[in-house]
Amino acid sequence: MRRAAQLGFGGIYVQPDVGGSGLSRLDTSVIFEALSTGCVSTTAYISIHNMCAWVIDTFGNAEQRERFCPDLCSMEKFASYCLTEPGSGSDAASLLTSAHRSGDHYVLNGSKAFISGGGDTDVYVVMCRTGGKGAKGISCVVVERGTAGLSFGKKERKVGWNSQPTRAVIFEDCVVPVNNRLGEEGQGFSIAMKGLNGGRINIASCSLGAAHACVQLARDHMMVRKQFGETLSKNQFLQFKLAEMASQLVASRLMVREAARALQENRSDAVSLCSMAKLFATDQCFNVCNEALQMHGGYGYLKDYAVQQFVRDIRVHQILEGTNEVMRMIISRDLLTDL
Amino acid sequence: MSGRVLVGVKRVIDYAVKIRVKPDNSGVVTDGVKHSMNPFCEIAVEEAVKLKEKKLIKEVVAVSCGPQQAQETIRTALAMGADRGIHVEVSGKDYETLGPLHVSKILAALAKKEEAQLVILGKQAIDDDCNQTGQMTAALLDWPQGTFASEVSLEGDKIKVVREIDGGLETIKINTPAVLTADLRLNTPRYATLPNIMKAKKKKIANVKPADLGVELTSRLEVLRVDEPPQRLAGIKVETVGDLVSKLKETGKI
Numbered sequence: 001m002r003r004a005a006q007l008g009f010g011g012i013y014v015q016p017d018v019g020g021s022g023l024s025r026l027d028t029s030v031i032f033e034a035l036s037t038g039c040v041s042t043t044a045y046i047s048i049h050n051m052c053a054w055v056i057d058t059f060g061n062a063e064q065r066e067r068f069c070p071d072l073c074s075m076e077k078f079a080s081y082c083l084t085e086p087g088s089g090s091d092a093a094s095l096l097t098s099a100h101r102s103g104d105h106y107v108l109n110g111s112k113a114f115i116s117g118g119g120d121t122d123v124y125v126v127m128c129r130t131g132g133k134g135a136k137g138i139s140c141v142v143v144e145r146g147t148a149g150l151s152f153g154k155k156e157r158k159v160g161w162n163s164q165p166t167r168a169v170i171f172e173d174c175v176v177p178v179n180n181r182l183g184e185e186g187q188g189f190s191i192a193m194k195g196l197n198g199g200r201i202n203i204a205s206c207s208l209g210a211a212h213a214c215v216q217l218a219r220d221h222m223m224v225r226k227q228f229g230e231t232l233s234k235n236q237f238l239q240f241k242l243a244e245m246a247s248q249l250v251a252s253r254l255m256v257r258e259a260a261r262a263l264q265e266n267r268s269d270a271v272s273l274c275s276m277a278k279l280f281a282t283d284q285c286f287n288v289c290n291e292a293l294q295m296h297g298g299y300g301y302l303k304d305y306a307v308q309q310f311v312r313d314i315r316v317h318q319i320l321e322g323t324n325e326v327m328r329m330i331i332s333r334d335l336l337t338d339l
Numbered sequence: 340m341s342g343r344v345l346v347g348v349k350r351v352i353d354y355a356v357k358i359r360v361k362p363d364n365s366g367v368v369t370d371g372v373k374h375s376m377n378p379f380c381e382i383a384v385e386e387a388v389k390l391k392e393k394k395l396i397k398e399v400v401a402v403s404c405g406p407q408q409a410q411e412t413i414r415t416a417l418a419m420g421a422d423r424g425i426h427v428e429v430s431g432k433d434y435e436t437l438g439p440l441h442v443s444k445i446l447a448a449l450a451k452k453e454e455a456q457l458v459i460l461g462k463q464a465i466d467d468d469c470n471q472t473g474q475m476t477a478a479l480l481d482w483p484q485g486t487f488a489s490e491v492s493l494e495g496d497k498i499k500v501v502r503e504i505d506g507g508l509e510t511i512k513i514n515t516p517a518v519l520t521a522d523l524r525l526n527t528p529r530y531a532t533l534p535n536i537m538k539a540k541k542k543k544i545a546n547v548k549p550a551d552l553g554v555e556l557t558s559r560l561e562v563l564r565v566d567e568p569p570q571r572l573a574g575i576k577v578e579t580v581g582d583l584v585s586k587l588k589e590t591g592k593i
Binding site: 006007008009012016021022023031 | 530531532533534537
């Protein structure tokens with residue numbers, strides 16, 4: 001990943017003055033889609049790292065940007081995004097990790113769950129409660145590895161995304177300087193959500209790459225596998241299935257790229273489009289990969305064949321960075337709000 | 340030696356593409372087919388950029404002859420570190436019949452015009468496998484040539500070139516200005532970084548016509564026919580060495 005960072009993949013949409021590549025959301029989507037055709041799991045982590053780097057770049061003050069961003073862009077240091085807790089997933093705003101102010105520092109207590117990179121990364125972007133209940137009481141602080149009171153759970157055993165570790169992140173009287181807070185107290189939830197808008201496009205882009213690779217795998221398999229005296233490519237049902245898969249992929253891609261453009265231009269419909277793109281693309285692309293596995297017959301179930309890896313890896317895209325159910329909440333709320 | 344290096348880069352069908360012959364056997368299908376920079380040209384660009392990074396030369400100019408799309412190939416060279424580009428516009432019928440002699444004349448004219456100290460080319464293109472352009476360019480310029488280079492080092496105003504030849508490795512020392520052609524093991528081309536790809540968009544590419552360089556593109560060659568290689572036939576198994584020898588005699592192989 002550090003070699004990828006040397007090529008500019010560590011901070012793709014981070015500003016150049018702190019080491020980023022200064023590219024657009026659309027460029028980023030194309031990049032993550034392409035990388036995912038090779039490895040979804042590694043690309044997905046790179047995208048999470050990028051999201052964290054962007055959050056610090058965008059909401060950090062000059063000193064924080066200089067302190068954290070260059071190392072993140074070069075991947076001298078790796079980052080993790082800490083929002084989810086054992087008791088708050090979809091209901092993210094109900095998070096409990098507390099941050100009590102004491103002079104020039106906060107004392108953090110609580111734990112985060114399912115943190116990608118957790119335990120191996122250096123920079124943790126943590127949403128914690130500095131104020132009262134709900135979203136308005138949440139702030140965003142950066143916690144560095146090695147801080148007293150920061151520890152980690154066991155490495156989770158996952159179905160996919162196995163090229164990156166996932167652990168609980170635990171805070172026990174963890175002392176963090178107030179200087180590590182990004183933005184104002186109470187701004188944390190908004191920061192988290194803005195980060196996720198881009199994160200959702202990135203994850204959806206990873207699903208696109210997987211689906212693209214799987215359509216090619218299915219097509220190649222159809223051209224060589226023979227049953228009933230002819231190649232599968234002569235079978236009309238499979239021809240039509242392949243056509244549907246390709247169409248679903250192209251439709252998903254158009255949605256994701258449009259959402260990327262909207263986010264880049266700060267359009268008023270960007271949040272809704274990002275949610276729609278994530279919902280649509282992760283669902284459609286999982287189906288595409290799953291169908292591609294089916295078309296491989298028994299071979300599709302073997303780990304010797306690549307198609308099952310894509311299925312296992314992108315299954316979680318329908319869950320993280322906001323479940324597809326939460327995406328529906330965001331979209332319907334947007335539709336049902338009186339303007 | 341601190342001067343200008345001209346690097347020729349050719350746009351060819353990507354090495355990974357499955358080549359298809361046109362139904363009328365007049366050539367291969369190029370429409371809608373993925374093209375990239377010739378791999379040996381990438382090695383040539385890399386060597387030039389390395390020389391600039393070592394501060395042994397001042398400027399790398401990437402040149403390509405072809406239609407509009409040749410500019411993409413020049414942009415790739417710019418993203419790898421070339422400073423500016425020259426696009427020699429050749430399109431249509433002229434492009435179909437463009438060959439090493441024409442390109443050599445163009446490169447020779449440009450080398451003189453740009454006062455180049457070095458011309459670095461790939462040893463051959465993977466589409467026509469001619470392995471002629473470097474040699475012809477040197478001849479037209481009456482410059483020394485270091486072809487099939489697997490190692491290049493500048494020593495004062497001379498160049499030491501290690502060449503890969505049939506018998507092994509040959510080391511020669513030639514005067515500058517000179518023409519070099521890059522062989523496979525000369526270096527490993529860098530991946531362009533994202534920031535460099537963006538910067539390359541702003542670098543200049545000048546447009547030139549062959550006529551401006553006094554080069555005429557009429558071809559003295561006519562391609563009669565292009566065919567796929569014959570299908571590989573099945574072999575047969577024989578029981579004894581005696582059988583093998585008689586079969587070989589039968590089919591006229593020995």
